[in-house]
Amino acid sequence: MAQPAASWQAISHAKRLARDSKIPTAWRIPRDLYHEKRCVVGIPETCGVLTPDEVDITSNHDATELIEGMKSGLWTCEQVVTAFCKRAAIAQQLVNCLTEICFEEAIERARHLDQQRQSNPGGPLPPLFGMPISLKDSFFIPGLDATTGIVSLANQPSSEHSALVLLLLKLGAVLYCKTNVPQTMMTADSDNNLFGRTLNPHDVTKTAGGSTGGEGALIALRGSILGVGTDIAGSIRIPSVSCGIYGFRPGVGVVPYKGQREIAMPGIEGVKPVSGPMATSARDIHRFLEAVRNAEPWGFDSGVHKFSWMNLDPKPVEHLTIGIVEDDGTHTPHPPVRRGIKVAAEKLRAAGAKVVPIQLPEVDRHIGELYKFFKIGGPEPLFSMIKASGEPLVNSVQMTGLVKDEYVEPPTVQDYFAMFDRRDAAIQQYQDLFQEHELDALLMPGAPHTAPPFDIWSCISYTGLWNYLDSPACIIPVDRVRDVDVQDEIENAKYGLEDKRVYSAYTGPEHYQGLPVTVQLVGNRQEDEALVRVVEVVDAVLRR
Amino acid sequence: MAQPAASWQAISHAKRLARDSKIPTAWRIPRDLYHEKRCVVGIPETCGVLTPDEVDITSNHDATELIEGMKSGLWTCEQVVTAFCKRAAIAQQLVNCLTEICFEEAIERARHLDQQRQSNPGGPLPPLFGMPISLKDSFFIPGLDATTGIVSLANQPSSEHSALVLLLLKLGAVLYCKTNVPQTMMTADSDNNLFGRTLNPHDVTKTAGGSTGGEGALIALRGSILGVGTDIAGSIRIPSVSCGIYGFRPGVGVVPYKGQREIAMPGIEGVKPVSGPMATSARDIHRFLEAVRNAEPWGFDSGVHKFSWMNLDPKPVEHLTIGIVEDDGTHTPHPPVRRGIKVAAEKLRAAGAKVVPIQLPEVDRHIGELYKFFKIGGPEPLFSMIKASGEPLVNSVQMTGLVKDEYVEPPTVQDYFAMFDRRDAAIQQYQDLFQEHELDALLMPGAPHTAPPFDIWSCISYTGLWNYLDSPACIIPVDRVRDVDVQDEIENAKYGLEDKRVYSAYTGPEHYQGLPVTVQLVGNRQEDEALVRVVEVVDAVLRR
The missing domain is CATH 3.90.1300.10 (Amidase signature (AS) domain)
Structure with missing residues (x-):
């Protein structure tokens, strides 16, 4: 095996620095605000980073209300997106829930949507118009990594969109961050050597769940109120249980899954992972699924079933x-x-x-x-992918016994x-x-x-x-x-x-x-x- | 391997005799009517077995018309079912298209449906009310064999209904015969050692197609005008091409398939066989699929997709x-x-x-x-199943090379x-x-x-x-x-x-x-x- 160009520790350090540099100084909060606090859920509203309007936008509405508000002109997309970028930045500082940040691009897109709206007032607006949506790290956004917390996958930015990402953009959504997962995405602890561990905002001594744990923690802090996870054994629902949010695991073929970082071998049949929404209200779950299903999602992913809402x-x-x-x-x-x-x-x-x-x-x-x-697939392929950088297995992965240097007859x-x-x-x-x-x-x-x-x-x-x-x-x-x-x-x-x-x-x-x-x-x-x-x-x- | 109790020739002979004994003497036609004729399509109408009314019922209408006619009282179910039993009996004598016959039971059921209708005039009637439907031999009807032409499977009557059979009965259909297939159901020649070869009614020197070839020939002779086949490579469509009828291969999960004679191993994933209709008009294909889909077919087979017509x-x-x-x-x-x-x-x-x-x-x-x-699955399992009776492979099966006494590494x-x-x-x-x-x-x-x-x-x-x-x-x-x-x-x-x-x-x-x-x-x-x-x-x- 070729020696990696840098130690995994160096890669991880640089990756975290690069991520944190995407948080503007004005959005940083002093450490003593949360140091030794067990529950950090109240901090975003009181830390002073958010304006009163931004507190209102991020605290008091669900996505359905915000979208209607943006459509009616009550808020601009830029206002809403900026508010959630700021709150996500706070969340990141409190519980380490983000992997990739694209706040600038998000606010730019929000402005663009506002301009489109102004240049064609009364024109039809898509069902997720202006809505900031956070994504599990496994989804592909061109230019951003999709490491799923595996060091050897760092610094390989995606060149394509995941099928669902393309669909969400068509529906008017604004993408602003991706969220943390466990090494391998096969545990209920969103902990890995590249980004570290995501903490539970209700009690930072407890797990945020996994594998969509970054999403769970981010939404619990209302740094997002609509996110997308994936689920093959509970990866949407375990963080939802842990963080106290709504999380829906659809059936296979309901929501596009194609084109994201897979740790399983391609073409694997049997029990398949699915994409699904995580939110702060039941009707946002409904709105997300309805919007996706009404957009002929099978045109984005041939694995999606063709049936109507x-x-x-x-x-x-x-x-x-x-x-x-x-x-x-x-x-x-x-x-x-x-x-x-x-x-x-x-x-x-x-x-x-x-x-x-x-x-x-x-x-x-x-x-x-x-x-x-x-x-x-056996325990070895994933082991090799992790070991390529020299990083060790994290505790929760070791505990599963699903990943080791051992050939098992398939x-x-x-x-x-x-x-x-x-x-x-x-x-x-x-x-x-x-x-x-x-x-x-x-x-x-x-x-x-x-x-x-x-x-x-x-x-x-x-x-x-x-x-x-x-x-x-x-x-x-x-x-x-x-x-x-x-x-x-x-x-x-x-x-x-x-x-x-x-x-x-x-x-x-x-x-x-x-x-x-x-x-x-x-x-x-x-x-x-x-x-x-x-x-x-x-x-x-x-x-x- | 235990010696079979009787030679395969004896089993086949007895099986054909038993089948032919289900054709009443009055429905038999003299051999010289069809001997040395290449095209036998005109014979059912002229052979004298059918009354003028029966000629009209079987020749001049599609299933949609007949069902409406039975519902409105223009014909009794008994009239219609009897007419098709007689014409199927003629077809069997002309081209050897049937495997299992249950004319008596069918006419009995038709009478029962007529009585129900009389005892509750104006009551709702199911969408295939009284309609005789023929089935490929692979479907299970309790009391009848489902040998698919393999001698070692003879004389093992089914104890259960196939999912689709149960559904068709619920929809008001009348089952009266099952139809011939190739040994293995994997060729385009409906020829096997148990029942012999089905001939093409348009030209008895040509193949009737396969694997649903008995159905194709029967429908070309209008011994049935609505039948059900299965298709994994063309088994509904090849006989439809050969015999000049309508044949529809639905997608997987559209029509129940569960619970029939399978030659593949259970649980096989990948390219799956499907059930589908064969008919004499496009609207009968429509009517069949609509009736099946509107009956919540997923309740009969959990492999059926839940979406609405x-x-x-x-x-x-x-x-x-x-x-x-x-x-x-x-x-x-x-x-x-x-x-x-x-x-x-x-x-x-x-x-x-x-x-x-x-x-x-x-x-x-x-x-x-x-x-x-x-x-x-390899060529050997099917080979063993066939060889269990001592029968040889038929020509068309040999030609495929898919069945032989050879272990192939899966x-x-x-x-x-x-x-x-x-x-x-x-x-x-x-x-x-x-x-x-x-x-x-x-x-x-x-x-x-x-x-x-x-x-x-x-x-x-x-x-x-x-x-x-x-x-x-x-x-x-x-x-x-x-x-x-x-x-x-x-x-x-x-x-x-x-x-x-x-x-x-x-x-x-x-x-x-x-x-x-x-x-x-x-x-x-x-x-x-x-x-x-x-x-x-x-x-x-x-x-x-």
């Missing part, structure tokens, strides 16, 4: 049947998570929904199958087809479950815990099941950890040693204070639009 | 852009086929359509890739993913082609020739390309071989030796007299409904 009427809550999954039979939810589900189920019942307890069948077996799909195509056959049977099993109970959605945890301390997140069964079965799923934030969420007996964890180990991480509300409590709504396979509608209705009930 | 308005012909593919760059079409395309293109241009010449890119390479998918999963990656790129290439020329459809041959003599059909590039790319495609009959279709110089075949070999099979109109000339319309991927609409509009123009 139906403009389904939302079912009133009294007509909904929601299956309640208290746990998935593999990991016992921690007390705050259990309370979240219980309260949500009660609110739904009180609002007139039919609420049915559901036991998910064979989750353990299905997650075992999911891991078989993940392991197809499965035969026969084994592989047998995996598909079992997955087809599992999909049928879950379709039958939905059909039997006439479910509109399942309500369940997105993880057995809220954001835990660094590098201990191991359970992906609550999210990964839906990647295995290719069902749409959405995280909804509902509450915070409260004093009532007292630690209880470890004997409550009844699914074996690993369950007990994970359960024991909850050491009482004093150690998890203020961390978001979320729920997950899961729809029937290929019924993404119907789920979006259910999410909005259920969210409104849970907000009461 | 949109009730698209048909584009008037003047708004259509049709790409004309004169040949595919691998095989030169025979003179009658060339004339078919030329006349169709002229008629479309005259009717106001925009007609654009198109050169298909890299067909040779794509068909090479298609064969790689077919060969994944591709690695890495090789396999590379195949997928190349296929994804090809799909994008063809999507771009459609986009660039704003095509509504391609008009091209379904094969380089009309039905040829037995056991020489080797070219699947005209049909198989669309399986590789998963695009919808439909055969439309347009004419017959005529005296103007004179044999020309073999030098006109300019794509190499194999092209010359195939081209030399055309020995002038005197040897192909009366054989159907067809065209193929190909739609954009995942735009099946749009293609159906184009088929109806184009068909109306070509019929002028």
